[in-house]
Amino acid sequence: MDKVHLGTLAVHGAWAEEPANAPALLPLYQSAAWAFRDLDEVDAVYEGRLPGAVYVRSGTPNHQALEALLAALHGGEAALATASGMAAFTALFLAHLRPGARVVASRDLYGTTLGLLGDLVRFGVEVVVLDATQLPQVEAALTPGSLLLVETVSNPRMRVADLPALAALARARGALLVVDNTFATPYHARPLDLGADLVVESLTKFLSGHHQVLLGGVVGPRALLEPLRGVAVRAGLVPNPWECWLGAEGAKTLEVRLARASATALHLARFLAGHPKVRAVHYPGLPTHPDHAVASRVLRRGYGAMLAFELAADRQGINRFLRALRRIRLVLSLGGTETTLSHPATSSHRFLSPAEQEALGLHEGFLRLSVGIEDPEDLEGELQGALEAL
Structure with a gap:
């Protein structure tokens, strides 16, 4: 067998037979390039x-x-x-x-x-x-x-x-x-x-x-x-x-996450809709939502894990509300296992003109809630405490 030098071994020496039995998870193919026989x-x-x-x-x-x-x-x-x-x-x-x-x-x-x-x-x-x-x-x-x-x-x-x-x-x-x-x-x-x-x-x-x-x-x-x-x-x-x-x-966990989060979102929407400091709640699972009938035809297994609500508060008031929260954090995204809030007027829709934001009903007190998989009573309690800070 020809002698192979150290530099060549360092490049080509890492090698393993392809296993005859399959891995439990799909392997990660972290290779930018692929080789061919001919x-x-x-x-x-x-x-x-x-x-x-x-x-x-x-x-x-x-x-x-x-x-x-x-x-x-x-x-x-x-x-x-x-x-x-x-x-x-x-x-x-x-x-x-x-x-x-x-x-x-x-x-x-x-x-x-x-x-x-x-x-x-x-x-x-x-x-x-x-x-x-x-x-x-x-x-x-x-x-x-x-x-x-x-x-x-x-x-x-x-x-x-x-x-x-x-x-x-x-x-x-x-x-x-x-x-x-x-x-x-x-x-x-x-x-x-x-x-x-x-x-x-x-x-x-x-x-x-x-x-x-x-x-x-x-x-x-x-x-x-x-x-x-x-x-x-x-x-x-x-x-x-x-x-x-x-x-x-x-x-893989989509169904179990969404089943939990959607049920919790309905629970929180009902809670917020009944709170005196909440001006409006936007959630298609509520009968008061303008598209509730459409949602009941288009959506299945509930009405989703997203909701929005409006507070009659200025920027300082919203900051007090946000700072009073402990586990629900201000995160400029959505859809995680953790419940998060966002403020569309300063994040997802901040590049729209004031007139365009106004046409969509966006203002300082408009908040979007992405509901996660935590216990609904804990989330309700945390929102209740933050609303009391207004």
């Missing part, structure tokens, strides 16, 4: 005749596993994992919009989504923002080939989109219905079953559920997904294998 194998992997990977940006087994999970949870034909929810929208817009295209968007969207739509105007895309709960407005705005964008449960006012009705309007007008399902997750709604063409999820939030990853995804028919995949690979909009591995692991 050129024929390169062709076979590229063309899908052999399972394999080419380069991390083109996908690894961890990407494939996460995408299979997303497709299964939504009952979709295919899925694309992206580096974030906004990366998912970027890939979607780049793949399906051209100069002169029209996007009809709900005004009740995540603030950064609205900001991204504003960026598209510079490239000749027409963006029409309207109240998507007003179906005649939507019908009048849709044109053949346009893209209708709504959230199942909106951020932060918790408006619920009538997805079957919107899907019917989109089909009649030859438009695509794209649904951001982040607040609902497939636990509470599967928009593809209700007529949507594509579904976007921010896996950073409830799907992963542990504030550990930055991930997004799109689910839908393969014919609509493949153009997005090409854009995502070319533009580098894909996640890394570690994030995909964490996202798939976190999603």
Whole structure:
């Protein structure tokens, strides 16, 4: 046997046989590049005749596993994992919009989504923002080939989109219905079953559920997904294998987390609605919510783990309220196992103009609550104490 020098051994000496028995968990394939036996194998992997990977940006087994999970949870034909929810929208817009295209968007969207739509105007895309709960407005705005964008449960006012009705309007007008399902997750709604063409999820939030990853995804028919995949690979909009591995692991507890959190959110919504210092509560599970009837048709297994409430307080009063909390922290995200608060006017929607914020009903006293898996009585007690500090 030829003598191998130390420098070569340091590079090639770490080697192990592939085990005959399978690991209990999907392994983490933390490799940016992949080796091939010959050129024929390169062709076979590229063309899908052999399972394999080419380069991390083109996908690894961890990407494939996460995408299979997303497709299964939504009952979709295919899925694309992206580096974030906004990366998912970027890939979607780049793949399906051209100069002169029209996007009809709900005004009740995540603030950064609205900001991204504003960026598209510079490239000749027409963006029409309207109240998507007003179906005649939507019908009048849709044109053949346009893209209708709504959230199942909106951020932060918790408006619920009538997805079957919107899907019917989109089909009649030859438009695509794209649904951001982040607040609902497939636990509470599967928009593809209700007529949507594509579904976007921010896996950073409830799907992963542990504030550990930055991930997004799109689910839908393969014919609509493949153009997005090409854009995502070319533009580098894909996640890394570690994030995909964490996202798939976190999603394993989706049902148990959401069952607990949704029930607790209803409990807290009822408590807050009855408190004299709370001016309004936005939660679709309350009969007083304007979309309660729609939510009862669109959502299943409860009404979600997100709610918002309004206090008649200025910035100083809200700061007193926040400082009185112990376990419920001010966190500018959502969907974790911990219950957190956010202040949309200074976070998710801070880049909207004062007039745009006012049109959405956002003000200093508007707070959004992401409910976790803690004991509901403990959460109620903590909110009660903070309200007393006002």
